[in-house]
Amino acid sequence: MFRLVGHSISGVGVLDKAIVILEACVDGASLAELVDRTKLPRATAHRLAQALETHRMLVRDQHGRWRPGPRLGELANSAPDVLLTAAEPVLTALRDQTGESAQLYLRRADERLCVAAAERASGLRDTVPVGAVLPMTAGSGAQILLAWEPPEAILPLLPRCKFTARTLAEVRRRGWSQSVAEREAGVASVSAPVRDRTGRVIAAVCVSGPIERIGRRPGDRHAMAVVRGGQRLSGL
Known part of the structure; x- marks a missing residue:
């Protein structure tokens, strides 16, 4: 120090x-x-x-x-939030590249908060408004925000989670997460970590959309784009 x-x-x-x-x-x-x-x-x-x-x-x-x-x-x-300022063009590019809604989540205790989003202009979409509070117990964004936490921070939540410790280990191994109808019926998503300059995970960048369009293996289609989005927001 x-x-x-x-x-x-x-x-x-x-x-x-x-x-x-x-x-x-x-x-x-x-x-x-x-x-x-x-x-x-x-x-x-x-x-x-x-x-x-x-x-x-x-x-x-x-x-x-x-x-x-x-x-x-x-x-x-009085200083602008560097991450939020950088997130807008990254999420917009991610939305345009994948054709799906894109969001940025931060953890807040046992919840996650959507702090930035880029929505599809038309068609069937998964809308998560800025300010929405979602659980830390379901969804690919929650998996990212928990996967690199120490065991003592994860274990109290796991009994309520729709994913397992094995799921989180797989997320750490491959560097991204996916979920299908885990948080909400009919919705699938892919998320990747955003890290600070020390390498600590501070946020999750995500794309989400209807299963009928994004598929039941959304990571196959969108993981690399989401990972690159997370990398662009890391180390700010």
Whole structure:
């Protein structure tokens, strides 16, 4: 979590040191703890922490320890969501390529939330509106969001799932998932993971449509396109 400051990472030494100070204060830090965690000289650590406090990047708690300040949250909330911004053209291209509706799902506790979608303009379609909340117990999107989770996060849900631990192992092996009438009668889907820069699965990209059009082996037809869509959204 913390880095020894032996050289500048960005080329701007004071900025690198300020970032190290912020990281060291995530769970609270006294001056002595800052010095120990960052390996900065005591005077430097104190001066930078005070400056960050002035800009509300750090605040002092009731024990006098520095913690992340409100300005960090204000800046984060004002920034556009990079994933959602990138998702729109990717989902549109995926819809146009496959001829099926495309969605992006995030996990929220024991549910998954549709945060972006590109729907077919006409014809029989599977409509999942943005903001729709779906279960984590059925569907290819749920399989993706669970497949790479640690066992302790999966086991409590499995008794309620329409898929098995063996299904999730197969998803991990091949890198995509499919479901047929698992979440909703008459609907099939294919999903693939979206990963952050560390490789952690943070979202599922999906195409879905009527079984009579998408077939009972939808992965054979659309898996590679969906996987490529997930790759385009990964590492942002």
